Amino acid sequence: MGDPNEPGRISVTMKADSREGTWIVFHGSPAEVRDQIIDVFALTEEETDGPLYDLINEATRLYKAAGNVNSTLGGRVVGGTKSETTKSGSAWDRAAGNGGNAPAEPEVDPNVVRLTNAIEGATDVTTLKELYARNKAHFDGNAELFAAWQAKGKSLS
Numbered sequence: 708m709g710d711p712n713e714p715g716r717i718s719v720t721m722k723a724d725s726r727e728g729t730w731i732v733f734h735g736s737p738a739e740v741r742d743q744i745i746d747v748f749a750l751t752e753e754e755t756d757g758p759l760y761d762l763i764n765e766a767t768r769l770y771k772a773a774g775n776v777n778s779t780l781g782g783r784v785v786g787g788t789k790s791e792t793t794k795s796g797s798a799w800d801r802a803a804g805n806g807g808n809a810p811a812e813p814e815v816d817p818n819v820v821r822l823t824n825a826i827e828g829a830t831d832v833t834t835l836k837e838l839y840a841r842n843k844a845h846f847d848g849n850a851e852l853f854a855a856w857q858a859k860g861k862s863l864s
Contacts, residue, residue, distance in 0.1 A: 715736055716734065716735060718733065723770045723771055723774030731747065740759070741759055741762060744763065744766045748766050748769055750765075775820070822846070822856075823852065823855060826859045827859070832863050835859060835860050
């Protein structure tokens with residue numbers, strides 16, 4: 708593999724989840740790192756035709772998404788690549804006969820997920836007040852999150 712500090716060699720480190728500490732590290736020339744990422748994430752040619760930094764960003768997004776599914780939802784990612792979904796819709800769309808014409812789901816903000824979990828896990832009003840004080844911008848910018856916070860406060864009062 709060689710020393711990653713040699714000229715022309717790079718190291719790329721991805722961390723799936725800030726709480727769990729699951730890491731993956733790639734070393735080598737940029738071409739070797741590209742090949743390693745493609746192999747590890749089973750990506751297709753359509754997903755890898757851009758610059759290396761785009762590939763790294765996409766692989767990191769996939770790795771973090773899988774980590775979130777595992778640690779936050781207790782599940783695991785199954786089958787399909789991005790290009791399979793893009794070309795012919797998700798497996799659910801194909802089964803429903805939509806051919807991929809289902810409306811796109813909105814992106815989930817990881818802060819909203821984290822705060823929703825914290826609200827649900829709160830056992831007293833003081834904890835909820837501290838949560839709001841530390842994350843005021845998120846609560847003020849999301850009416851549903853704020854409503855969940857208020858409802859939990861009422862249920863604990």
